[in-house]
Amino acid sequence: MDLQNRSVVITGSGSGIGRACALEFAKEGANIVIADIQLDAAQETVSRITAAGGKAFACGVDVSKPDSVAALVSETIKQYGKIDVLVNNAAVQVNKTIVDTSFDEWNKQMSVNVGGVFLCSKLFLPYLKSTKGNIVNMSSVNGFFVEPSCAGYCATKAAITGLTKAMAIDHGPDGIRVNCICPGYIDAGLAEGYFQSQANPAQSRAEAGKLHALWRIGKPEEVAQVAIFLASDRASFVTGSAYVVDGGFGSGLPPK
Numbered sequence: 530m531d532l533q534n535r536s537v538v539i540t541g542s543g544s545g546i547g548r549a550c551a552l553e554f555a556k557e558g559a560n561i562v563i564a565d566i567q568l569d570a571a572q573e574t575v576s577r578i579t580a581a582g583g584k585a586f587a588c589g590v591d592v593s594k595p596d597s598v599a600a601l602v603s604e605t606i607k608q609y610g611k612i613d614v615l616v617n618n619a620a621v622q623v624n625k626t627i628v629d630t631s632f633d634e635w636n637k638q639m640s641v642n643v644g645g646v647f648l649c650s651k652l653f654l655p656y657l658k659s660t661k662g663n664i665v666n667m668s669s670v671n672g673f674f675v676e677p678s679c680a681g682y683c684a685t686k687a688a689i690t691g692l693t694k695a696m697a698i699d700h701g702p703d704g705i706r707v708n709c710i711c712p713g714y715i716d717a718g719l720a721e722g723y724f725q726s727q728a729n730p731a732q733s734r735a736e737a738g739k740l741h742a743l744w745r746i747g748k749p750e751e752v753a754q755v756a757i758f759l760a761s762d763r764a765s766f767v768t769g770s771a772y773v774v775d776g777g778f779g780s781g782l783p784p785k
Contacts, residue, residue: 548749550753566619613660689709714741742777
């Protein structure tokens with residue numbers, strides 16, 4: 530996929546979809562920056578990559594804090610000398626209605642989910658311009674197919690899709706491509722946290738699978754493969770796009 534020796538920064542890659550992306554990008558020969566607010570989790574991802582012969586380093590970062598993101602940029606350039614791909618994946622989710630959501634919960638979702646995309650993109654863009662690199666943002670089908678008690682999260686994911694298109698238009702003349710992925714339920718990360726919060730996690734997971742045309746929830750590696758495509762030269766004429774990776778979410782029917 531033409532990613533050999535490319536420098537790839539992936540936020541929220543200490544677990545879930547972010548970790549899967551890191552592992553899959555490393556298999557393609559990319560040099561990875563594992564950026565996560567949980568440094569121990571980031572280091573675990575690094576260990577998995579290096580054990581398989583890949584190259585990566587961990588960096589603790591709070592994507593909602595300008596100084597923290599600036600430190601991530603500095604360390605990336607120090608270690609690899611460049612950046613070719615930025616994957617904005619870090620996110621938090623609060624499963625509540627607007628009435629039940631506190632001001633702090635609302636602000637945290639906005640500052641991490643949307644603010645993180647803004648800050649990381651803003652500070653990495655000058656370096657992406659020099660490599661004619663690209664950005665892959667992690668949105669969600671919840672940006673346009675909303676569910677109950679998920680108001681703030683849905684709002685942030687809709688914002689990410691719009692921001693993706695705006696950045697693609699603004700920075701296309703610099704040779705920078707910007708796309709986003711909109712996963713359905715994935716068996717990792719935030720979805721797993723949701724399942725575990727339910728009275729019967731196994732039943733909740735099974736019911737979620739029935740919401741998809743493929744009658745199952747997705748695997749994080751299936752999202753990662755789309756991220757690899759979008760980051761590669763094979764997607765050289767793809768920008769401003771929202772790639773839906775949801776197994777037909779919202780159209781699930783009983784199997785025949």
